Amino acid sequence: MTPYEELLSKAEKLGIKIREHDFGADNECGYYCDNKILINSRITENQKHGVLAEEIGHHFKTLGDITDQTETLNIKQERIARRKGYEFLLQPIDLIYAYRCGCKDLYEISDFFSITIDKLTEIINDFKLQYGLGKKFDKYFIIFEPTLGFYEILNENYIY
Incomplete structure (x- = not known):
């Protein structure tokens, strides 16, 4: 099993449903809402691995809609969620x-x-x-x- 598949399995055990979706571009992106994660199907598996980890970080650390990244509080929540997501990929x-x-x-x-x-x-x-x-x-x-x-x-x- 690849690291991406292992992380998919962990996410599913946490009760998170994951689906790959064509976002219409090759951008590294995903979306988390209500125990569901969408990941861009056009990106590589290594990119999906990183995106999935970040979205799992949002599962644990984000409250509400933080898509407006001009708001200071949203920027802070994004940083906190990313740091949590990094823990699923790599520790020092x-x-x-x-x-x-x-x-x-x-x-x-x-x-x-x-x-x-x-x-x-x-x-x-x-x-x-x-x-x-x-x-x-x-x-x-x-x-x-x-x-x-x-x-x-x-x-x-x-x-x-």
């Missing part, structure tokens, strides 16, 4: 796992997690907002800025 510790599995750049990491490079970049930018330029996770230190980097901590006094 998952980046370490990808690194240990041999992924050397953002393209390999995005392929490893079956998401687009744009979605991975969004997630890493969100990690920067949450954790700053870098953060220690387990015996690794992840650098988020200026570029993604990993350092193994072999001794608490030294980072390699």
